[in-house]
Amino acid sequence: MSKALRILKNLLLGILLLLVLAIVIIYIWSEIKLNRTYDLDIPPFDMAKYQPNIEEGKRLSYIIGCSGCHDLEMQGQVLWDVPNVLTMVAPNLMDIAKSSSDSDLEKMIRHGIRKDGTSVIMGMPSEFFRYITDQDLANIIAYIRNKPYVDPPDQTTSYKLLGRLGIIIGEIKNSRESLAEIEPRVENNSLAKISDDSLTDQLKMGKYITQIACTECHGFNLQGNEKGKTPDLMIAYGYSPEDWQKLMTTGKGLGDRELRLMSKMVKYRFSHFTDEEREAVYLFLRYWAESRMK
Numbered sequence: 001m002s003k004a005l006r007i008l009k010n011l012l013l014g015i016l017l018l019l020v021l022a023i024v025i026i027y028i029w030s031e032i033k034l035n036r037t038y039d040l041d042i043p044p045f046d047m048a049k050y051q052p053n054i055e056e057g058k059r060l061s062y063i064i065g066c067s068g069c070h071d072l073e074m075q076g077q078v079l080w081d082v083p084n085v086l087t088m089v090a091p092n093l094m095d096i097a098k099s100s101s102d103s104d105l106e107k108m109i110r111h112g113i114r115k116d117g118t119s120v121i122m123g124m125p126s127e128f129f130r131y132i133t134d135q136d137l138a139n140i141i142a143y144i145r146n147k148p149y150v151d152p153p154d155q156t157t158s159y160k161l162l163g164r165l166g167i168i169i170g171e172i173k174n175s176r177e178s179l180a181e182i183e184p185r186v187e188n189n190s191l192a193k194i195s196d197d198s199l200t201d202q203l204k205m206g207k208y209i210t211q212i213a214c215t216e217c218h219g220f221n222l223q224g225n226e227k228g229k230t231p232d233l234m235i236a237y238g239y240s241p242e243d244w245q246k247l248m249t250t251g252k253g254l255g256d257r258e259l260r261l262m263s264k265m266v267k268y269r270f271s272h273f274t275d276e277e278r279e280a281v282y283l284f285l286r287y288w289a290e291s292r293m294k
Ligand code: HEC
Pocket: 061, 064, 065, 066, 067, 068, 069, 070, 079, 088, 089, 090, 091, 093, 096, 105, 108, 109, 114, 119, 120, 121, 123, 124, 125, 129, 140, 157
């Protein structure tokens, strides 16, 4: 073998070795991040304090969107399957409930922390579910525990090389990391600034529904989210009560526009609002918009 060939061979071997090393490092580093555990010292969730309403739990699971991601029967489904990046599966909640206490479930749902202390991935938006009241959480847990069993999908969440790289550089966050990022801005935003004490019961209801049903996409401050292509909900100020009724029952925007994602949300989720809830959200959004214009 000529000298030049030998050098080329060694060079290629070297590059191959570096590649293998890089892949090993990416796997180990991402595993370390995925296995990071979080301590959360909160009192146990005592279901005995509540008289859960299973039907209401089912309705809430539609409104909040659990049954959008975990599928209509909470049996779980593949949410995203991106080649070379990840397969994201919302798991079967009836299975999870069987092996979890009520306190375990409350930690997963409202705080994004699993039984083993690891965090769920940000695809499960528990950052926004911490607003769910104890009574509503009890209703949802009772619904999951008492509904007829439906078989899960045969896939589980898995990360491929690019997904693992995404975890390392922070493009793919877990729920706790995502919360830590928005936390500093949560306290003083235009929504949080409106204290419940200043609100009538109707406006309180509107604020609550908005927090559990709209923040996930329109942002914790309702001011829209560039990544998710959602508008600032100031836009609701331009709606008359009749237009609002139409948007929230048929999914048609002002001027009879068919919307992209929002129309689907109305069909599967917000059509389950009561008349009172629909009106309360409308009045609250007006109140909030006016408080911002002051
Ligand atoms: C936007 C989609 C989405 C919504 C809405 C959603 N989930 Fe999830 N959920 C997921 C995904 C994805 C996972 C899996 C996360 C992972 O693999 O790290 C998950 C995980 C969970 C887990 C933890 C299971 C485990 O051990 O990993 C529970 C419990 C859960 N969801 C309950 C709920 C409930 C109850 C609601 C409604 C209040 C809800 N989810 C709404 C997507 C969603």
